[in-house]
Amino acid sequence: MIAHGEKLRVTNLRTFFYSNQARAFMRAVDGVDFSVPESQTLGIVGESGSGKSISMLSIMGLLSTGPGVISGKAMFKQGEQWINLLPEMDKFTQITYTKNLVSRVDKNEKAWQKAVERILKPVRGKEIAMIFQNPKATFNPFMSVGEQIVEAIRLHTSIKDKKQAREKALDWLDKVQIKDPLRNFHKMAEMMSGGMSQRAMIAMALSAEPSLLIADEPTTGLDATIQSKIVELLAGLRQQYKTTSIVVSHDINVISRLADQVVVMYGGTVVESGPCDQILCKNTEIQHPYTRGLLLSMPNDSSVKAKGHLKVIPGDVLDTLNTPMGCRFYERCTFKTPEISELCQSQQPDLISIVPDHKVRCWLYHNNRSRQDEGCAS
Amino acid sequence: MTKVLLKVENVSKSFSQGMGTLNTLLGKQDISRVLEHVNFSVKEGKTLGIVGESGCGKTTLGKAILGLLTIDHGRIFYEDHEVNRMTRRQLRPLRRHMQMIFQDLDAALNPKLRIKYLLKEAIKVHQSGLTSKQVEHRMLELLELVNLNKDKLNQFPFELSGGEKRRVGIARVLAVEPKLIIADEPTSALDVSIQAQVINLLKDLQDSLGLTYVFISHDLSLVELISHDVAVMYQGQIVELGTAEQISQTPKHPYTAMLWSSLGGGNQQLSADFTEMNSQETIDMDVTRESRNCPFVYRCPVYQQQGQPAVCLASEKKISLIEQENGHKVACYFPLHTR
Numbered sequence: 224m225i226a227h228g229e230k231l232r233v234t235n236l237r238t239f240f241y242s243n244q245a246r247a248f249m250r251a252v253d254g255v256d257f258s259v260p261e262s263q264t265l266g267i268v269g270e271s272g273s274g275k276s277i278s279m280l281s282i283m284g285l286l287s288t289g290p291g292v293i294s295g296k297a298m299f300k301q302g303e304q305w306i307n308l309l310p311e312m313d314k315f316t317q318i319t320y321t322k323n324l325v326s327r328v329d330k331n332e333k334a335w336q337k338a339v340e341r342i343l344k345p346v347r348g349k350e351i352a353m354i355f356q357n358p359k360a361t362f363n364p365f366m367s368v369g370e371q372i373v374e375a376i377r378l379h380t381s382i383k384d385k386k387q388a389r390e391k392a393l394d395w396l397d398k399v400q401i402k403d404p405l406r407n408f409h410k411m412a413e414m415m416s417g418g419m420s421q422r423a424m425i426a427m428a429l430s431a432e433p434s435l436l437i438a439d440e441p442t443t444g445l446d447a448t449i450q451s452k453i454v455e456l457l458a459g460l461r462q463q464y465k466t467t468s469i470v471v472s473h474d475i476n477v478i479s480r481l482a483d484q485v486v487v488m489y490g491g492t493v494v495e496s497g498p499c500d501q502i503l504c505k506n507t508e509i510q511h512p513y514t515r516g517l518l519l520s521m522p523n524d525s526s527v528k529a530k531g532h533l534k535v536i537p538g539d540v541l542d543t544l545n546t547p548m549g550c551r552f553y554e555r556c557t558f559k560t561p562e563i564s565e566l567c568q569s570q571q572p573d574l575i576s577i578v579p580d581h582k583v584r585c586w587l588y589h590n591n592r593s594r595q596d597e598g599c600a601s
Numbered sequence: 602m603t604k605v606l607l608k609v610e611n612v613s614k615s616f617s618q619g620m621g622t623l624n625t626l627l628g629k630q631d632i633s634r635v636l637e638h639v640n641f642s643v644k645e646g647k648t649l650g651i652v653g654e655s656g657c658g659k660t661t662l663g664k665a666i667l668g669l670l671t672i673d674h675g676r677i678f679y680e681d682h683e684v685n686r687m688t689r690r691q692l693r694p695l696r697r698h699m700q701m702i703f704q705d706l707d708a709a710l711n712p713k714l715r716i717k718y719l720l721k722e723a724i725k726v727h728q729s730g731l732t733s734k735q736v737e738h739r740m741l742e743l744l745e746l747v748n749l750n751k752d753k754l755n756q757f758p759f760e761l762s763g764g765e766k767r768r769v770g771i772a773r774v775l776a777v778e779p780k781l782i783i784a785d786e787p788t789s790a791l792d793v794s795i796q797a798q799v800i801n802l803l804k805d806l807q808d809s810l811g812l813t814y815v816f817i818s819h820d821l822s823l824v825e826l827i828s829h830d831v832a833v834m835y836q837g838q839i840v841e842l843g844t845a846e847q848i849s850q851t852p853k854h855p856y857t858a859m860l861w862s863s864l865g866g867g868n869q870q871l872s873a874d875f876t877e878m879n880s881q882e883t884i885d886m887d888v889t890r891e892s893r894n895c896p897f898v899y900r901c902p903v904y905q906q907q908g909q910p911a912v913c914l915a916s917e918k919k920i921s922l923i924e925q926e927n928g929h930k931v932a933c934y935f936p937l938h939t940r
Contacts (some may be wrong), residue, residue, distance in 0.1 A: 270792035271763075373929035446654035447819060473792065520797035523824045532804060533797035533826070539762045540792060546789070 230435055230467040232258040236295035238281045242544060248325060250543045251277045253491040255385045263467040266482025266499065268475060270540050274473045274491040279437055282308050283347060284339040290328045293318060299351055310338050349379040352433035356440040358424040362412035368407030368423045372430050379431035395426040399456060418449035436468040442477055454480050475517060480504045487514050490541035490551035493574055497581035512558040513586050527528055558587060606704040606813050607782060612636055614661060616828035635661045637837045646704050648814040650828030652821050657839040659817045663783045667699055668692050697727045700779040704786040706766045710758040716769055717754040723776035743772040747802060764795035783815045800827060821860045825849050833857050836896035842922060843929035853925060853936035855903045903935050
């Protein structure tokens with residue numbers, strides 16, 4: 224089941240939340256599969272509400288609202304061993320279906336949390352480190368940044384001596400290109416500029432020498448020039464240390480600069496996955512309508528020169544409270560044709576391989592249908 | 602020749618920080634100059650894009666133009682009215698002509714009012730004589746202008762998505778039939794696909810209603826798309842001013858080139874050169890604003906390349922925008938030569 228050279232494989236991950244107001248499940252993540260090859264970078268891209276952050280939080284066991292993760296497997300390779308980060312899911316949850324839809328979830332939250340903690344506690348921070356969007360909120364405001372890195376080093380690595388750990392922390396601050404590490408060692412996170420605290424955050428995450436690094440929107444909220452420097456830094460560190468990593472972002476530019484493999488998410492499902500240069504490319508034959516729309520709606524060179532309008536994906540981001548029976552992108556799709564629209568509305572397509580490694584979830588590609596090439600509506 | 606609608610002359614504004622009792626006693630006072638000698642003008646029916654990083658004074662400039670802030674020096678003209686000298690009462694009739702789209706979607710709409718009421722309120726505020734039928738009619742007109750569905754009228758702002766909230770905000774602004782709209786980061790909170798919808802809407806409205814925009818954003822490629830003229834700001838000063846084409850094809854200020862290279866767009870050759878230059882220095886933002894002539898000097902790769910000339914740090918004459926060619930102005934002693 225698990226291919227050679229994989230670091231993490233997530234299968235059929237489903238994370239639901241219950242909305243009391245709407246009396247329905249918010250299907251934030253609904254059947255997500257992806258895998259991260261060893262010493263490569265997986266980029267997850269999608270608009271807000273597509274479930275990219277929630278999938279990351281789910282596999283890290285960091286969700287606190289119910290019911291949370293209801294099914295799925297996350298196999299993680301620790302050393303030579305494979306462990307499931309979401310153990311014995313079906314023992315704790317019971318899902319009742321009505322007409323193929325989840326209508327009720329009974330979950331023994333306490334026991335489940337306990338089981339997850341037992342598995343994840345030695346993994347979190349040490350094996351899998353995470354960089355969050357807002358570095359200032361992630362650091363403890365009462366401790367200097369340096370001390371917190373020392374703490375992480377002493378907790379997660381074999382270095383237990385305070386002095387040695389301090390040396391190591393200074394070394395890491397230097398590696399993430401913070402000028403004058405000695406002076407910045409004693410700074411509080413809020414005394415630093417946005418870019419610098421994000422660098423410190425990266426230093427802290429890497430100081431535990433994790434085998435998998437998850438960066439959740441690492442550049443959002445930073446200025447353009449700082450943003451590109453953080454991306455450069457991450458790319459440089461990736462080459463140097465060969466860390467396996469997952470980068471989550473809504474910014475296609477960031478993803479295309481960092482990732483080897485890309486997963487495109489929409490409305491809680493993976494709509495396309497494969498190598499970065501095949502997916503985030505404007506002139507490919509095979510592409511999910513959503514990915515194409517995303518690429519075209521960027522103010523790129525040709526549209527700027529023409530002074531024309533931006534290409535648009537009509538409609539709004541999917542509300543995961545009431546997901547349609549059929550394809551989730553149907554409402555906004557500009558490639559739908561009369562012949563298949565019935566199929567699109569009634570049944571969700573599977574994520575199928577078109578060419579090796581490249582998977583698309585769209586009816587257009589089932590039964591070798593050729594896509595009608597007609598560009599997005601403007 | 603189209604007439605100039607808005608003219609900003611030599612505008613400066615500073616805020617004082619750290620005015621605690623102890624600091625006052627010790628005579629310490631931190632003054633941050635948010636705007637320094639800003640000059641530009643906008644012609645009727647055109648768009649001026651203002652681009653810069655956070656904290657460079659873009660929003661302050663927008664508020665100053667509307668008379669929402671008092672300025673320290675300089676003059677702001679809207680048509681023939683000198684906005685900064687007018688009292689609030691005098692400004693009131695002018696407000697109908699100048700409107701602002703604020704950055705924060707949620708803060709701009711009262712969460713306790715239905716969309717219907719929010720729109721009606723905006724229509725009635727400057728036109729008190731309308732009958733309720735006329736107001737209703739105008740409201741539906743506005744909805745059509747911004748492509749918003751009628752069944753949203755009875756909803757509350759929190760029930761709408763980001764793009765819809767933005768549309769309601771734009772409809773409210775249009776309700777008073779303004780001539781000048783200052784759009785402060787109108788798409789920064791939106792997803793790319795929704796951003797494209799809003800940008801197209803703004804462009805369509807300009808074509809059909811002849812609006813004039815001041816478009817404030819941190820996204821250079823977006824500004825270039827929507828604007829006729831672009832002003833690049835850095836730490837309260839305009840460092841480069843030119844047409845959108847000049848700014849994208851032949852950027853002269855190192856900062857503009859740096860912005861382009863960080864986007865990976867614009868002039869490819871230039872940005873490649875620049876990335877190389879840029880990688881040698883890694884000075885972060887937290888340097889004091891004093892003791893320099895050019896605001897960009899501490900991050901400037903050209904400054905390093907030229908062997909740190911003294912003129913950038915201190916000079917008898919303050920650095921200012923100098924015209925290079927065809928109205929393309931740049932505030933730099935060593936402008937980049939492209940092509």
